Amino acid sequence: MADKGRLKIQCYVNDTYIPVDGTKAVLKPSSGQEGESKEVNLVTNSSGETEIIELDAPPFSYSQEPSRPTPYSLYDLRIERPGFQDLLINGVQIFPQSLAIQQCNLIKSSNTRSSRADVINIAPNTLNGNYPAKIPEEVDKPLPPPTSGVVLPKPVVPEFITVHAGSPNNDSAPNYKVPYKDYIKNVASCEIYSTWPESTIRANIYAIISFTLNRIYTEWYRGKGKNYDITNSTAYDHAFNYGRNLYDSISVIVDDIFSSYIRRYGRKQPLLTQYCDGKNVQCPGWMTQWGSKYLGDQGKAPYEILTHFYGTDIELVTAEVVEGSPKSYPGYDLTVGSSGTEVQTIQEQLNRIAQNYPLIPKVAVDGVFGNSTKESVKVFQGVFNLPQTGIVDYATWYKISDVYVGVTRIAELRGSVKKTFIPPVSFDIMNNKNLPTLTYFDD
Known part of the structure; x- marks a missing residue:
């Protein structure tokens, strides 16, 4: 191997954003790879993530032209x-000069150790x-009669x-319900x-988003009586591999442009x-994907490529x-000196997230974006694979929203409800009967 790639592992409870600390991760080269006998042992921290490690990868040039080795x-x-x-993931793909992110959604077991x-x-x-x-x-x-009985005026x-x-x-194939x-x-x-140019990655993501939102907006499959939105067959739709690793260079762009799509002038869909x-x-x-790569090499912008x-x-x-978000992005970035209800919303959400992610500093909920709020945002961004600017931009606003919803989804009953506050602790002592708790009523 002539180059190095990197890997970070993140572990959550089921499909939530509740982190799982103390998780053992054993990594080794797949069968037939160089260094097959080498093992790397890692353990997740309180944020459910391992340290970033360097791994052998093929030469960078292999991904820059077709007809090259893997x-x-x-x-x-x-x-x-x-x-x-236990969870086994076979074939995690490590590109050179690229950070791979392997998210692991762990299923609770009644046994101390699952067989x-x-x-x-x-x-x-x-x-x-x-x-x-x-x-x-x-x-x-053509737009079919919507299954919901309500015509969507615009894509959501x-x-x-x-x-x-x-x-x-x-x-007989399974369906997977996953966050968009x-x-x-x-x-x-x-x-x-x-490893492709950023403008190429952006252009391809715009195309993936547009195709996907077209399937949803036109109810292409649901209008035919199917119980899903899209398939993973490349003959009909895109490839999709449940549970596979992602890449930082792709993830940050999706977080930035996830709600943007392509349409013809004068068209709605x-x-x-x-x-x-x-x-x-x-x-x-x-x-063409390779054609878009070469245009990116020439310095073309995403729109020019498209x-x-x-x-x-x-x-x-x-x-x-954007469905599922408690509050929409205010239309401008929040940074040191900002103030108002939007800042207060971010402070409240960060403090709730910090109950599950103790590395994120809690802040005063005063509606004023000071240095302590900036530091809390920076730590959050580091945990969730965003550029650590300390600024709440579009991507950070909706990622905070995603995680906030993810850690509170278990208890999302509305109205006056009797609840019990449990302090943030490791899973090892969560069920300890001597753990101090507080009962309260949430209106």
Whole structure:
């Protein structure tokens, strides 16, 4: 191996943002990889994450041109924690000069140590594997009578998306309900390389978002009586591999533009942005992934890349509604010197998140953005893979919102409810009968 990549592991309870500390992670090269006998042992901290480690990876040049050897190295990961089922993840993909993020959603077990393990097998990247080519579709689709009985005036960003892990004709394939942003990150990590130019990654993510929101807005599958929004068959939709690792270079861009999509001038629906690899398959009128890479190499902006393939009669639009967020982004960044109810909202949410993430400093809820609030934001950004600016921008606002909802979802009953406050503690002592608690009523 001629280069190095990096990996961070994050462990949560089920599909929440509740971190799992003290989790043992055992990592070793997959069968057939160099250094197969080497093992790395890691343990998660109070934020449920391991330290970032360096791992061997192939030369950077392998991911810059087609017809080169596999551009990533493969590692197998075993996750163990008393009180949870073991988790095996085979084939974690490590690119050179790139930070991989492996999120582990752990399932609670009634036994101290589970005898069975969940297994996730990560499939090859579509540019490096054998996948069916996209079947061409008409771009403009009629809007069917909505299943909800309400016509959506404009596209909205859903909180969750249900993915069918098979073709539309395979009714036995499982469905996965996943957070929308995690889905977009997963697809991009399956479809392109994390080492490509930022403008190329952005252009491809715009296309992935637009295609996905078109499927949802037109109710393409639900209008046909299906119980899902999209499939993971590349013949019909995008690749999606439940539980696979993501990449920092992709994640930060999705967090920044997750609500922006492409549409034709004068049209309401997001453009059905079909694409192909441009190497094994040619697709006139569609974006080619390798073609977008070369345009990025030339310094083209994301919009220039998109208009090169889809024509100049397109615009980038931001959806006004983001479902699942308690409060919408105020329209401007919050930074030192800002004040008002928006700052107070962030302070309240950070303090609630800090109950589960004690590394995040708690702050006074005074509606004034001072240095202590900036420091709390910076620590939050570091934990959740955002640039550590200390500024609450669009991406940070909605990530704080996501995590706040994620750590409070278990107790989201409304009205006057008798509740018990339990101080932030390790899972090892959470059920200790001598643990001090406080009972209160929440109106």
